[in-house]
Amino acid sequence: MDRRQFLKTSSALLAFGSLPKIVLAKPSDGFDYELVVAPADVRIAPHGNTPAWCFNGHFPAPVIRAKQHQPVRIRVVNKLTEPTTIHWHGLRIPIAMDGVPFLSQRPIMPGETFDYEFTPPDAGTFWYHPHMNSVEQLGKGLVGALIVDEAVDPGFDADVVMGLKNWHIRDDGSFTALTTPRNAFRMGTPGRLMTVNGKTAPTYYVPTGGAIRARLVNIDNTVTYDISGQGAELTIVSIDGNPIARPRPLEQHLMGPGMRLDVGFIAPHQAGQTITIYHKHDVLVTFKTVGADKQRQQLPSLPLNPIPSPDLDNAEVIKFAFEWDASINPIEKNGEVNYRFWTINRKAWEGMSAGDIPAPLAKLKRGKSYIFELANLTQYHHPIHLHGHTFTVLASNKQTIEPFHSDTVLLGQNEIARIAFVADNPGRWMYHCHVIEHLKTGLMGYIEVA
Template identity: 35%
Template sequence: MNAFLLSRRQLLLSGGAFALSTVAPRLSRAAPHSILRAAPHTSQILPSDWPATPTWAYSAQNPGPVLRIKQGERLRVLLQNDLDQPTTVHWHGLRLPHAMDGVPDVTQAPVQPGETFLYDFIAPDAGTYWYHPHVNSSEQVGRGLHGALIVEEPNPPEVDRDEVWVLDDWRLDRDGAIRNDFQRAMDISHGGRSGNVVTVNGRIPEPLQVRKNERIRLRLINVANARIFGLNFENHDVHVIAIDGQPVTPHTPQYDMVLLAPGQRADVILDCTGEAGSSHRIIDAAYQDDASLLQNIVYDPGAPVRENAPGAVPTLAPNPLAEPDLNNAEHHDITISGGAMGAMQGAIYKGKYLPIDELVQDMRIWALNGVAAHTTAMPPMLNFTLGKSHIITVKNDTVFPHPMHLHGHAFRILSQDGAPVPHTPWADTVLLNGRGTAEIALVADNPGDWLFHCHVLAHVQGGMTSIIRVA
């Protein structure tokens, strides 16, 4: 397996998943299902003999409360902003109406301190999704504002346990405090802000206690600002059954590694076929120079859950996504440029061309199609014809990996670096290698202005965000 380990600049191919919803619900005066209060909090991220960490949290939980609804149900969530800065909630991966997407100055006004905003929409697709701010997201997500949203299938597969793992990392000082260096130029211009403490569900992970022949559905969500996770389940064959919430043909992951860039999710089936009393490692091996033990799988020494191993891995029912017509699609190109060791000489910024040395003064060192963003309320980079199929070729002209995320629509990943992608998964995020390419396809069936951006959040700070208009 060592031959396939990644360095921080050379990554394995990876696909993501993507989502959308087109029917705007009617608002009413009915009470919300949930209230998310964004506020300062204190969290015990480190072991109990270490200091607690001042964080920001939704409803005094790190990560925020797991929201669960059934496919096709209506979700009503009231955001209450008790921070000292504006915020929003973006429902990452969900196909929802434009007004509910949580993008400041594009779909809504930022929610000011002391104010509230009601999110109200139908969840059309089953799957694993998450929510987070889209204002000052590098700091707000990095301080703990994120949570899981699970949209359950009408007929979910039979498992013994359905577990959500929110994967994150934190940059902490020795006193347990989050380092206040979210404007660090090195992070913005290089690979993003990586932490020194890795957590599962907001804590240093403890062993996963299992019983022989148990079947577990793990919903893996990478909410980190920049870290890519590559999980190897030692002596176990895990099967991926969904990517970014969207069902996929069950398969073992390439190189026996579940690879998740920031923003991506994967649902996997873990069949616990080890011997009673045994222990096995879960190794995070995405980076060759930083492979580490995430946690252990520890088997109960007692009787198995059932006499025989579980049977065939279940296949999830597809979500109602429109299949792109590849033969009659409109074609588009997006080029990523900039960053340290890049060749970008300049870019359009605030409506005029600036050379790179002037861009750097404003920490704008990334561009999409030659434009470095200074706001989310921008003229569109691309215009998509409503109802038409579209094929986008994304070229990464930099040495760093970029997980590119599109709001409002699901896309199929057709190829990466010129090679077809197995299973052509639906995705909302696609990970591009340094100097890599990806070809994606979608039906533009959700009108509005939708963000397309890197989910390394420091790169968004540095200008790597844009608008795709569907009209």
């Protein structure tokens, strides 16, 4: 990282209220970042430490900053007692870097390292997490933000990254159950302590009269956040890592697990003023203005990402139904129940291993355009995420849609949405609900592009 990029990164990280300790590999190592995956005691709850699993020994995890069209190299060191991987959520990168065990890479075993290297084609707000033992590894803290800066700096005065997570912990810091069958069958097991970057309702200081970019990243296993705000004219400038063609006022926006939202605003032109962002009626974060007036009058514009345009007139339509599994759950040889609550096209994900890869949900021809019709035939929200591609959300039977690009679409009760994309990235790509308990109990599969 050059000095300018390092200073910009450090300034953005200071918005957390405390500076996460990013561990940079030595230049001679040839890596931009090193992520050490290991247990660590962290202070989240008011009256005791939590035995979390962390990147580089702390929470929040290091914010990784890459740059559009430039390669980034990340070495992952596994110091857990179980295998892991890292998936770079939302990035259109080669399949070998996607971080799905067996489907795209061999798991990183305890004591091993794995080197990820890729060149992000798109700028925006993304995140990273394991794709093994997901309920526990994500639930205990292995989640972090990945920011891809634009090739040309758009010129915001402050860039604040905020990871939203409900922790399954008691006041003394000990963990409660990360999942229960009763809740996995429904919306998922809720956490008890709502946090932003590991803090409850933090306050961040932003320059008076400055142009502010607030990046919200839903790194929670379960919660769909209902975002609103007051104190300034808040504008949605980007959804799920992709700038929107026509920024619009933030009135209310639902963010399912895995989803992101970039909100821009001109801070009040008087020091000491506050701007608040809410989840429903609960305060998520407060911004307070400090310093001399920057006298900004309008937000910088963000360039659109170079997403291929699907040929809608000639696109093949494939339908997917997301439903409950009404069958009797099988009992394993050890007597444990193998819970299977959810299905895609009446097929529940049963897992995979090095020698047992199930058939794909669909086989797509490379370079061809497709329209997926996604039908949520249940009463619960499902944020449906597709790896390796960015799609265009076209329409919904429940809401008026102005088409936008995304990698995760939130389906409400009995909602049917249509998404379109060009299948231009070869490989076997996971395709699943990002409520982690849903994917672990059946709501997952993959598509193959060849």
